[in-house]
Amino acid sequence: MKEGRPRSFYVLAIFFAAYVLFLYGPMIAIYVLSFQGPQGGLTFPMNGVSTYWLAKLFQGTGIIDLGASFRRSLLLGIIVMVVTVVLSVAAGMAFRRKFRAQSILFYSAIASLIVPSIITSLGISLEFRIIDDLIKAHWNENFETSMGLLTSGLGAHLTWTLPFGLLIMFAIFNRFDPRLEEAARDLGATPWQTFRHVVLPIILPSVIGIGLFGFTLSWDELARSSQAIGAVNTLPLDLQGLTTTVTNPDIYALGTIISAVSFAVIALALGTIHMLNKRQAARGSDAGKGLV
Amino acid sequence: MDTSQDILQQASPDLVRGSDTARPAKAARLSPSFVSWLQAGPMMLVFLAFFLIPLVFVVIVSFWDYNEYQLLPAFSGRGYTDTFEGCIAQLPDLCTIAKTYLKTLKLCFLVWAITLFIGFWVAYFLAFHVKSKTWQMGLSLLCTIPFWTSNVIRMIAWIPLLGRNGLVNSGLMKTGLINQPVEWLLFSEFSVVLALVHLFTFFMVVPIFNSMIRIDKSLIEAAYDAGATGFQTLVNVVVPLAKPGIVIGSIFVITIVMGDFITIGVMGGQQIAAAGKIIETRVNALQFPAAAANAVILLVITFLIITMMSRIVDIKKEL
Numbered sequence: 001m002k003e004g005r006p007r008s009f010y011v012l013a014i015f016f017a018a019y020v021l022f023l024y025g026p027m028i029a030i031y032v033l034s035f036q037g038p039q040g041g042l043t044f045p046m047n048g049v050s051t052y053w054l055a056k057l058f059q060g061t062g063i064i065d066l067g068a069s070f071r072r073s074l075l076l077g078i079i080v081m082v083v084t085v086v087l088s089v090a091a092g093m094a095f096r097r098k099f100r101a102q103s104i105l106f107y108s109a110i111a112s113l114i115v116p117s118i119i120t121s122l123g124i125s126l127e128f129r130i131i132d133d134l135i136k137a138h139w140n141e142n143f144e145t146s147m148g149l150l151t152s153g154l155g156a157h158l159t160w161t162l163p164f165g166l167l168i169m170f171a172i173f174n175r176f177d178p179r180l181e182e183a184a185r186d187l188g189a190t191p192w193q194t195f196r197h198v199v200l201p202i203i204l205p206s207v208i209g210i211g212l213f214g215f216t217l218s219w220d221e222l223a224r225s226s227q228a229i230g231a232v233n234t235l236p237l238d239l240q241g242l243t244t245t246v247t248n249p250d251i252y253a254l255g256t257i258i259s260a261v262s263f264a265v266i267a268l269a270l271g272t273i274h275m276l277n278k279r280q281a282a283r284g285s286d287a288g289k290g291l292v
Numbered sequence: 293m294d295t296s297q298d299i300l301q302q303a304s305p306d307l308v309r310g311s312d313t314a315r316p317a318k319a320a321r322l323s324p325s326f327v328s329w330l331q332a333g334p335m336m337l338v339f340l341a342f343f344l345i346p347l348v349f350v351v352i353v354s355f356w357d358y359n360e361y362q363l364l365p366a367f368s369g370r371g372y373t374d375t376f377e378g379c380i381a382q383l384p385d386l387c388t389i390a391k392t393y394l395k396t397l398k399l400c401f402l403v404w405a406i407t408l409f410i411g412f413w414v415a416y417f418l419a420f421h422v423k424s425k426t427w428q429m430g431l432s433l434l435c436t437i438p439f440w441t442s443n444v445i446r447m448i449a450w451i452p453l454l455g456r457n458g459l460v461n462s463g464l465m466k467t468g469l470i471n472q473p474v475e476w477l478l479f480s481e482f483s484v485v486l487a488l489v490h491l492f493t494f495f496m497v498v499p500i501f502n503s504m505i506r507i508d509k510s511l512i513e514a515a516y517d518a519g520a521t522g523f524q525t526l527v528n529v530v531v532p533l534a535k536p537g538i539v540i541g542s543i544f545v546i547t548i549v550m551g552d553f554i555t556i557g558v559m560g561g562q563q564i565a566a567a568g569k570i571i572e573t574r575v576n577a578l579q580f581p582a583a584a585a586n587a588v589i590l591l592v593i594t595f596l597i598i599t600m601m602s603r604i605v606d607i608k609k610e611l
Contacts, residue, residue: 005421006522008421008522009421012413012416012417012421013417013421015413015414015417016413016414016417016418016431019410019414019435019493020434020435022490023435023438023490024438025453026446026449026450026452026453026490027438027441027445027446027449029449029452029453029459030445030448030449030451030452033452041457042451042452042455043451043452043455043457043458043459044452044458044459044462086334087334087335087338088335090330090331090332090334090335091331091332091334091335091336093331094327094328094329094331094332095332097324097328099324099325099328099329099332100325101332101336102332104336105332105335105336105339108336108339108340108343108344109335109339111343112339112343114543114544114547114594114598115343115347115547115551115591115594116547116548116550116551116552116568116590116591116594117551118551118553118568118571118572118587118590119347119350119551119571119587119590119591120342120343120346120347122346122350122571122575122580122583122584122587123343123345123346123347123349123350123587124342124346125575126346126349126350126353126580126584127345127346127349129363129580130349133363152342155338155341155342156342158338158342159338159339159342159343162335162338162339166335191327212440213440216440216441217440219442220440220441220442220443220444222443222444222554223551223552223553223554226554226572227575236442236443236444239442239444239445239448240444240554240558243444243447243448243558244562251448252448255442255444255445255448255449258442258445259441259442259445262440262441262442263441265440266437266440270433
C-alpha cells in the first residue's frame with residue numbers, strides 16, 4: 001500500500017514517546033530523590049547522594065511501624081493472589097459451559113469492577129459493624145470486632161482482583177483450542193487428568209498473569225481498604241497518611257521500597273511467563289518422537 | 293440474558309459443542325451442572341458476601357437514624373434530608389451537595405476528554421503503526437507496568453515537579469518567564485486533573501486498543517482504494533469500529549473519577565470537595581446513615597451515566 005513510513009507514523013511515535021515519558025518521568029524522579037543526602041529536601045536539586053533515608057526507614061526510627069505494615073501487606077497480597085488465581089481459573093472453566101446464574105455472576109463481576117470503590121468499602125464496613133452488633137447483642141458482650149485484615153480486608157481486595165481474573169480467563173478461553181481436550185478425552189483421560197495435563201500447562205502463562213494482577217492490585221490497594229481493613233494499616237494506607245504530614249524525603253524512600261517490591265514481582269512474573277512460553281514453543285509438540 | 297455464552301460460542305463455536313458431545317462415561321457420575329456450580333460457586337459466594345450484601349446494607353442503612361456516636365436501626369430519612377439541607381430554601385443559589393456534584397461532573401468531563409484523546413492516539417499508534425507483534429507486546433507492556441505500581445506513589449511523584457520549588461517552577465524562573473513561583477501547579481484542580489489523567493489513561497488505552505486490533509486491515513485498504521483521505525478513513529471507518537472500546541474505556545474512567553476521593557484528596561491538598569470525598573468525610577464523622585445516603589446518590593448517578601452509555605454499545609459482546 002505504502003512505501004516507507006507515512007508521516008503520521010512519526011507524529012504518533014513522538015506522541016507515544018511523550019506519553020511514556022509522562023508515565024514514567026515523575027516516578028523516576030522520586031526514586032532518584034529517595035537517595036537524597038541527609039540534608040536534602042523534597043525537591044531537586046539533590047543535596048548529596050546517600051542511602052540515609054532508606055536506611056532510616058529500615059531502622060524503624062521513622063514515623064510509623066513500617067515493618068508491621070510491610071508484613072501485613074505482603075501476607076494479604078499473597079493470600080489475595082492465591083485465592084484470585086484459584087477462583088478465577090475455576091470460574092473461567094465453568095463459563096465454558098452454560099449454567100444457571102451465569103449472567104448473575106458475570107454482571108456481579110462487572111458491577112464489582114465499576115461500582116465506585118468507596119461504596120463497596122463502606123458497604124463492607126457496615127456489614128461487619130452490623131455483624132459485630134449482632135454478636136455483642138446475642139452471644140458475647142465482650143466481643144471486639146470481626147473486621148480485620150483477613151476477613152473484611154481480604155474480601156474487599158477480592159472484589160477488586162476477581163473481576164480482572166475472570167476477564168483474563170475469558171480472554172484465554174476465547175483462543176483456546178477445545179480439540180486438545182477432546183483428544184485427551186478420546187485417549188481415556190479423566191476430566192481432572194485432562195485439566196491437569198492438557199489444559200493447565202497450556203494456560204499456565206496467562207494464569208501467572210492473573211497472579212501478577214492479584215498480587216500487585218492488592219499490594220497497592222487503597223480505596224477499598226480505606227474503610228474495610230479494620231484497626232490495622234497496610235503500606236499504602238501508611239503512605240497516604242504520610243502525604244499530609246511529612247516534609248522530608250522519608251515518603252520518597254517508602255515509595256521507592258513499595259515500588260521495588262512491585263517491580264520485583266512484575267519481573268518475576270514476566271520472566272516466568274517468558275520462560276514458560278519458550279518452553280512451550282520448544283517442547284510443545286512431541287510429534288515424531290515416539291512413545292516415551 | 294445468557295449472551296456471554298453466545299459470545300463464547302461465536303468466538304469459538306467448537307468450544308461448547310465439543311464438551312457436550314464427547315464426555316466419557318466415567319465422568320457422568322458428576323452432573324455437568326453440579327460441576328459448574330462447584331467451579332463458579334466460590335467466586336459467586338465472594339461477590340455475594342463482599343459486594344452484593346454490602347450494597348444492600350448501604351441502601352438499608354441509608355434509611356436509618358443516627359446520633360453523634362452510633363447507628364440507630366430505626367427508619368429515618370435524616371441521612372437524605374441532612375444531605376440535601378438547604379437545597380430548596382437557598383434557591384436560586386445552589387446548595388452544597390449540588391455544587392459538589394457539579395464540581396465532580398466537571399472534573400469527570402475534563403479527565404474523560406483528555407484521557408479519551410490520549411488513549412485513542414496511543415491505542416491507534418499501537419494497533420496500526422506498530423507492525424511487529426513483539427514490538428506491539430513490548431510497548432503495550434510498557435504502558436501497563438505503571439498500572440501494577442502504587443497509585444499513591446504516582447501521585448506523590450508530582451510533588452518534586454510541581455511544588456513551589458519544583459522543577460517546573462525553577463525552570464520557568466530561570467528562563468525569566470515568571471518572577472515568583474506559580475502556586476496553582478500543586479494542590480489545585482489542575483494537579484487533580486493531571487494526576488487522574490496520569491493514573492487512568494490506561495483504562496482508556498486497553499479497551500480501545502482491543503477494539504482496534506480486531507479491525508480488519510483490509511477495510512482500511514478498501515477505504516484507501518476507494519479514494520478516502522486518511523482523515524475520512526479515520527472518521528468513517530476506524531472511529532465507528534473502535535466505538536465499543538471507546539465506550540467501555542469511558543465507562544471505566546467516568547466511574548473511577550465519580551467515586552474518587554483519594555486522588556482528589558491527596559492532589560487537591562484535602563481542600564477540594566467531590567462526591568466521593570463527602571462519603572469519606574461522613575464516615576470519619578461516624579455519620580454512617582448520611583454516608584450511606586450519599587453512597588446511594590452516587591450509585592444512582594453513576595448507574596444513570598452507565599445506562600446512557602451502554603445504550604450505545606452492548607458491553608457483553610465486547611469482552
